[in-house]
Amino acid sequence: MNNATLIAQLRSGQPNKALEELYKGYPVIRHFIKTHGGDDDDARDVFQESIMVLYRNVQKDDFVLTANMTTYLFSITKYMWKDILKKKNRQVNFVCDNTAEEEDVKNAQEEEEKFKWLDEILGTLGEKCAEILKMTYFAKMSMDEIAQKLGYKNVDTAKTQKYKCLERARSLAAELNLTTESNRS
């Protein structure tokens, strides 16, 4: 599977095929982590987080990948593991050789930190809202499909419901954002 296909699949909201491809590299990464001071849990965590870094990057329109996807993923994993070892004051006995990917990792981590406060809000919206918004933004389903799947009377009802959910999320986000900023000030 080439990079373009993988990227398209990751963006599509149906990432399972792409994950199958990426997970081909998991045994190697797991072996790497385990031979460099980690265990199975570390391997799982670092690998999953690396995929998240990749996913975040893939969402950007200008994301261009010159290397093979699995090579890139391995590279990210190495940086992440290096970072973890450093934080634990442990010896790092391997070399990471591409600073571009280090930058990617840092940016993704910063982004995660920056926006995780939104989870508070999304968690309060209720299951139905979560579902409808997930179907819209992640699965990229049409309003027709959403209405049918969630059993709304018609598309308009579903649409109104969706925007109500979004409205609520927006207003909570605006309020919490202010709160957080105020607390930090």
Added chain:
Amino acid sequence: MRNELNHIEEIENYLEGRLSAQDKAAFENRMRTSDSLREEVNIQRQIADRIRTNAFKSELAAFHLAYMAVPAKKFAWKTILLNSLVGLACLGSATAAVIYVTTRNNSTAAETKQVAQTLPTEKINTPVEVVPAVEPEKEEESAETKIQSKIRPSGSQIVGPLELDLSNLVNKIQKIDAIDNRYTEMSPVFTRWQFDAEKGTDTIVMAGSNSFVHFPGGILVDKNGNKVKGEVEFRYREFNDAAQMAFSKTSSTWNDNGTKYDLQAAGMFEVRIYKGNEEVFVQDGKSFKIDYNLKKDNTDSTYFLAMNKNQQWEKIKKVELKKQTSELVPKPTKFVLKDRKGKGEALGKILVKIYDAQTGVVIDWAKAGVAGTPTPWYATTKADSSYRPLVEKPGTVDLEIKARGYKKMRVNGVRVMQNKVTIVKVNLLSRKRNNYVWHKANEMYAGMDTCKVRYTFDGDATTNANTLVESKDKIAVTEKELKKAKHKKSKTNAGLTTASAKYKPTRIHLFKTGASYVIQDSIRNAYGSAGKGKKKGKDKGYTTVGNWTVAYEPRKNENSGNVKEGLKCTSTGTYYCAKVTPSTELLRMKATYLDETGAMIQNAKSICVIDRKKGNAMALNLDEVVKSKDAKIVLLLTSDNKLYGMDEDEYKKAMNVKTGEWALKLKRINISRYDELNRMFNLNPTVN
């Protein structure tokens, strides 16, 4: 739609690139001149991004579980050796062919070149990179997964010159693998637990199910009847919805001395125990107990049955279920929040363990944190204004709650007294413009939709009033007061902005598990929105929507029915809780299964009929289907893994046939994951 909603839609269209070039330019023009619009767009973008990221996290976690649940192909050096030999053979043949061609006929250079071009020289010359034989941990090897293990691709383990030759095959295999995965999810993965066979284990909390197992020591024997010593692995799984029960390949009829009964599932579980690779058994005359969380809140008589060696159900006992679970748990006791002068009672130490809701595996917070997961517990002290996880060490942590108000952030400790044992629940409360946010304490693990937190108190409360929560508030001390509790403003005091916030949980129950007390909860909708003058009267501007649901409390539309305590199991194997109906009461009809085109469905393997209203699931013989006036869902699985379904409306239409052969027209169902099936038909048994 309202104007505001139209506005949101417009922003969405912009973000999703659905505006025409002209509209887009106009929109961007407006953004340039309007700070508030820019801010709105920004927030909406962040929300959409976060939804995508979280959804992907969930998908990733689910994929990982599925990936780990499929046993890796028993890869060994034999495989490498075999591949290498084949590779060498190819190389040898190729070389021989070249030598033969070049020596047989000292032909022209052009000819030689032509022959050489037919050989995969580039591949042959590529160094063979031997990737270590690493494989995912093995999970349960069910019949389905055994089949999968035969076809699982070895991926990077395929090396050197053969890579090109096998890639197509690998792709094909992968496709098969992907198709089958969704159906193996009908066969739930075992939760595993290790303990010493001689000591037993007092309580095993089955994460994600609310069931508990109590296993005494010294009751296990091997196949020869010898006592088992040392560590054993306890494996447990529950069949969570109607389809899982119905497709579990167990019979749904019970023959009681010649009288046949149909079983209507209320829950099913399986227990296996292994010493190394050998299955071990419960000694005759001995037993262990399970507090089983029934999947259906069935107030009718329910039978508890066990599958015997002949694969037939045998009744163990008739179970009378109470409608409410209150008798199973101690009544809620008083709650006390520390006052700001430290008066009152100590919070003590608590032992915090977090369990993955799906696998039951203990997760350590530090690692979850490393994985970029939001850890919602924060220490907010005067001295330390940074946001940081309260728990920073890996593994199980003895956590002493030290929380002080910091500016407008404040921690409320809710203390529950029960037989001199103290359990602490701490929520972080932030306040801005009269708004309150109760931070969740149960969402901290990467990618998991839900993650239950278990707080196990060590039973040794230590009083240290000076280190405890500062707050001017007094939280209601009785449940009654709690229910009435409302917010009130209070004054700023000694540099701390405080406000009185009455915590208003809907239910808080504790239940005893051996020597410790456990509280399992999930906090939802825990957001207090207020202000803007929307509300009037003395509660103006203040609402707290707290919905704290605790284990054993059935939640609407969720799998948390009644718990029946102390079900006695005298052997390992499969157990079933079911309402029974004499078979004669149901009209069975010979059925023909047709697809949408009217053609007969080939290779039908198993069929289940689900009554969502009653929460019943029945696996049936293929040649007879229950004809009922009640709406039912019919699902049919073929041996080549095609799934067909008939919804309730179609079933009702088909039911009009009076006698004779019954043709059921089923639609092909294409799902990429099992949970889609669940969503499609809402298979979870209804809690009445």
